[in-house]
Amino acid sequence: DGGITQSPKYLFRKEGQNVTLSCEQNLNHDAMYWYRQDPGQGLRLIYYSQIVNDFQKGDIAEGYSVSREKKESFPLTVTSAQKNPTAFYLCASSTDRGTGEKLLFGSGTQLSVL
Amino acid sequence: SQKIEQNSEALNIQEGKTATLTCNYTNYSPAYLQWYRQDPGRGPVFLLLIRENEKEKRKERLKVTFDTTLKQSLFHITASQPADSATYLCALDKGGTASKLTFGTGTRLQVTL
Numbered sequence: 068d069g070g071i072t073q074s075p076k077y078l079f080r081k082e083g084q085n086v087t088l089s090c091e092q093n094l095n096h097d098a099m100y101w102y103r104q105d106p107g108q109g110l111r112l113i114y115y116s117q118i119v120n121d122f123q124k125g126d127i128a129e130g131y132s133v134s135r136e137k138k139e140s141f142p143l144t145v146t147s148a149q150k151n152p153t154a155f156y157l158c159a160s161s162t163d164r165g166t167g168e169k170l171l172f173g174s175g176t177q178l179s180v181l
Numbered sequence: 182s183q184k185i186e187q188n189s190e191a192l193n194i195q196e197g198k199t200a201t202l203t204c205n206y207t208n209y210s211p212a213y214l215q216w217y218r219q220d221p222g223r224g225p226v227f228l229l230l231i232r233e234n235e236k237e238k239r240k241e242r243l244k245v246t247f248d249t250t251l252k253q254s255l256f257h258i259t260a261s262q263p264a265d266s267a268t269y270l271c272a273l274d275k276g277g278t279a280s281k282l283t284f285g286t287g288t289r290l291q292v293t294l
Contacts, residue, residue, distance in 0.1 A: 071224075100280070109185065109270070109284035110225075123280070157224050167213040167232065167274060170282070172224030 069094045073158050073173035079181050080145065080152055088143045088176045090158035099141040100170065103127060104155040113156075116141055145178060153179050183208045185273060187285040194261055194292055202256040202288045204271035209283075213274040214247055214254050218267045219287065225270055229256075261292045 071092045080086045092099065098117045102110040112125030116135040130149025135141055145152045156176045161168040186205045194200050204214070213232050217225035231238045231247045231254070238245045244257040258265050268287040275281040 073224075098280075107189070107286060109286045110272075111284075112280070112282075115280050117280075125280070159224070167215070167230045168282075169215065169227045169230060170217075170225070171227065175222065175224050177222075 071158060071160055071171060071173035073156075073176050075176060076174070078176055078178045080178060081181050083147045085144055085146050086152075086178070088145070088156055088158075088178070090141045090143065090173060092139055092141075092160045092171075094160055094162075094171070095138070096160035096162060096171075097138070098161045098168070099135070100159045100161070101125075101131075101133065101141070101143045102157045102159065104157060104175075110157065113143065183283065185209075185271065185283060185285040187269075187271060187288045189286060189288070191289040191291055194290070196262060196292055196294050198261055200258040200261045200265065200290055200292070202269050202290065204254040204256070204285055206252050206273055209252070209273055209275065210249075211273040211275055214245075215272045215274060215282070216243075216245055216254075216256050217270040217272065219270060220267050228269075258290075261290075263292045263294060266290055266292050 074089045100115040101113040104110050111127050113131050114133040116122035119138050132144045158173045159170040184207045215230045216228045219225040229245045231245050242259045246255045268289045270287040272282045272284045
């Protein structure tokens with residue numbers, strides 16, 4: 068089955084620690100995205116990548132880093148510089164570029180601070 | 182500033198009735214508007230996309246309208262079922278690419294027997 072796989076489902080971070088969230092897709096989509104979702108707020112774009120070896124900052128990139136070494140993988144690292152990391156993190160890929168991209172989301176990772 | 186408003190209060194309706202959810206926006210000229218469904222602890226699922234030159238779009242029991250004069254989209258679920266209970270998000274797309282999508286906070290729909 069084609070889709071987007073995020074892991075782990077739950078992640079705990081100690082203060083000062085960097086943690087990495089995994090996102091893999093087997094849909095052959097070029098574009099991939101990371102969003103953060105907080106209660107009572109809309110999804111906010113952290114980083115996105117439209118092609119391998121290239122990525123762009125979204126609206127709230129500070130304290131986060133990404134890489135796009137392979138088309139199918141787009142991991143997100145939450146660094147110690149992100150002072151309020153507790154949130155639900157969603158990875159997505161998109162199809163139908165130019166005609167109105169529709170996002171296909173993974174099942175999310177809930178990150179909490181210990 | 183640009184703003185998207187969805188009713189933050191939950192919408193409770195009885196099974197079989199039509200549910201109508203509202204998405205209002207200000208200071209946008211969106212090229213597209215999308216609706217997603219999100220269940221608790223899960224990622225959103227794409228439902229419908231409507232373009233600025235379309236007034237209405239339908240898919241099975243779902244209907245979306247897009248009024249660029251009123252700056253409003255309405256999302257209707259006819260013959261609602263308890264399985265339709267979820268949070269529904271609208272998203273505005275300014276330029277046809279997902280990197281330009283802005284999401285509303287969502288409205289939770291609860292369909293009761």
